[in-house]
Amino acid sequence: MMTAIETPFEAFLNQHDEEGWLAAVTTLLRSIHEVDKTATQIWFSFYPFGLFTALQQAADPEKLARELLLQGDYYLKNQIDSSHKFIYGHRYWAQVKKSVEQYVEKWNGLQSVPNVAQAQAPDTSLADHILEVAQIVARELKLNPSLLVGITAVAFMTVRQTGLEAFTASPGKVLIDDKHARKSPNQILSARAKDDSQGWLGFLKTVDKKWTVNHDENDDSANYKLNNAQDLAWGAEADRSRDWRAMDPRRVEGPIPVECRSASCxxxxxxxxxxxxxxxxxxxxxGKQIKKFGYIDTTEPKPLIRLACQAQAHGAVSIVIPPWNGVFGKYKRPNADR
Ligand code: FES
Incomplete structure (x- = not known):
């Protein structure tokens, strides 16, 4: 198989390890609109650089995938246009993708001029490049750049994990319908903040409160109800509205994939x-298990990544379901003990 030649831009991206990407995303967070701050961080947790690197460097990636008990679609290269559908900036994906391609083309051209390359390379950080592209798209679409920074960061990481050739070859489709694409950031933020009404005298209810869990903000029917203090997976089990298993074989009982229901799998x-x-x-x-699985490493009591079989709801919640699962905590850091 022919291997594509690494362009100067790809070489620049390749200089950044997991820590470098994490630092860039952390720097960018203050420039990302509230509607996408959490979504962008979730995306970077769903497509972890450490797992990508481990698979890329493995002599036998399929064997490693079996060892790490990976199930579902864990390769970003299969989801170039779809992985970020839950990010508000996805509605601008076609323009962001095109602008990244044009920016890279120009950047690669300049890097072939020795004096320009020398003058540019040392001072421009990964975060600066991402901000620059977001600002270009914002000017073109007459939008606040904060709506484009998250999705542009996603585009850069997608180039890193899939290669420029595959990124360019992807159609750049926006995968949400017009009705949802027209929603403003404020409409989405207020829908997320809303709790279910418990009816007349609902405030007196204690045990029989019901809450809605939304698992796709771009699909009005992607909701299920659970009772107060039930865990997210328990409530999902009763949702028979679709053939979930046909959509994803991991979804054996409702929209959320489950196996053990005891924080083990x-x-x-x-x-x-x-x-x-x-x-x-x-x-x-x-907390112990989610770190072992490799999904998140934090001491925050209410982090943005949870195990649905453990997190109990005391209000309406909006969640995103990743397309894969596995146990790869020891591969999160390149030098981790294996
Ligand atoms: S179903 Fe196994 S960890 Fe939640």
Whole structure:
């Protein structure tokens, strides 16, 4: 098989390890609109650089995937246009993708001029490049750049994980319908903040409160109800509205993939895009296991990545379901003990 030649831009991206990408995303967070701050961080958790690197460097990636118990679609190269559908900036994907391609083409051209390359390379950080492209698209679309920074960061990481050739070859399709694409950031933020009405005298209810869990903000029917203090996976089990298994074989009982229901397998991880504060605190077992699975490493009591079988809801929540699961915590850091 022919291997594509690495362009100067790809070489620049390749200089950044997991820490470098993390630092860039952390720097960019203050420039990302509230509607995409959490979503962008969830995306970077769903497509972890450490796992990508481990698979890329493995002599036998399929064997490694078996060892790491990977299930579902864990390769970003299969999801270039779709992986970020839950990010608000996805509606501008066609323009962002095109601008990244034009920026890279120009950048690669300049790098072939020795004096320009020398003058440019040392001072421009990864975060600066991402901001620059977001600003170009913002000017073109007459939008606030904060709506484009998250999706542009996603585009850069997608180039890193898939290669420029595959990125360019992807059609650049926007995969949400017009009705949802027209929603403003404020409409989405207020929908996330809203709780279910418990009816007349609902404030007196204690045990029989019901909450809505949304698992796709771009699909009005992607909701299920659960009782107060039920875990997210428990509520999902009763949702028979679609043939979930046909959509994803991991979805054996409702929209959320589950196996053990006891924090042992890692199948049920989700990103919490809205309402994280309405979930129970991470208990000791969930905290230990989620780190072992490699999904998140934090001591925050209500983080943006949770195990659905452990997180109990005390209000309406909006979640995102990743397309894969596995156990790869030891591969998160390049020098981790294997
Ligand atoms: S279903 Fe196994 S960890 Fe939640």
């Amino acid at each position: 890692g199948t049920c991880w989700v990103g919490v895009i809205g309402g994280a504060e309405k979930l129970s605190d991470v208990a000791a077992r969930e």
